[in-house]
Amino acid sequence: MEVTAESLVRDVVLNVPGGVAAMEKHHIDYCCGGAKSLRQVATELGLRVEWVLDTIAKEREGGGATDAELLDVPLQQVVASLVDGHHVTSRTAAERIRSLAADAANEAPHDPTITELRARAEKLFASLLPHLVHEEKNLFPYVRSLARAAEQPGSPAPVALFSSIRDVLHDMEEEHEACDLEMQAMRELTKGYATNDATPPSVRALYEALDAHEKDLIRHMHLEGNVVFPRAERLEVKVRSQAPKSSRRAM
């Protein structure tokens, strides 16, 4: 695809080799901000869009896979990779970051940045951890049922406790945005997790863990918001339209 200042972040990440690396280099939010143009995100971050386009072109030269192929991978497989990969990583990161934040607070008890950072990390995990459970117990089983029904045209549409999957996805997207805002606030608070020679080791370790988790969480939410959710919505329409009339129902 030809990339211009008006290209959408989501399209670059999905279709351009090295697109994710380019976004990460500029700390561009490509999950919840995927529907914005490169020009818009560059303006919001105080960057010249030409720099972003230049980075994309350089990363593209290195080649590599894109996420576009995930649009064809069986949906159950993509969901399994989220649960076995990013959900595990998030739970492990939550435990480690909470422990590192406690260490940093002990080492720098009067540092307001650490106090606020710790509170914001707690707020993030208070939202993120139940969100993972909700996806695993409610949303993803329904998505798997849709995928199974799609493989057997004419089979009944799976029963749902909502009129459309869009209702659930809306809630999930709102929770993604809340997590995203918290991560942005932490990045701003720490001036991009900047350290210097005087930074205590515990604070340095905390910053590194938060930085790494932000990267992982953006990718996690991108795969859901830009790959799994749109595919699941289309699948629900397809499965319901193919189901025997007697089994079609909205609850």
Ligand SMILES: [Fe+2]
């Ligand atoms: Fe998830």
Ligand SMILES: [Fe+2]
């Ligand atoms: Fe999610």
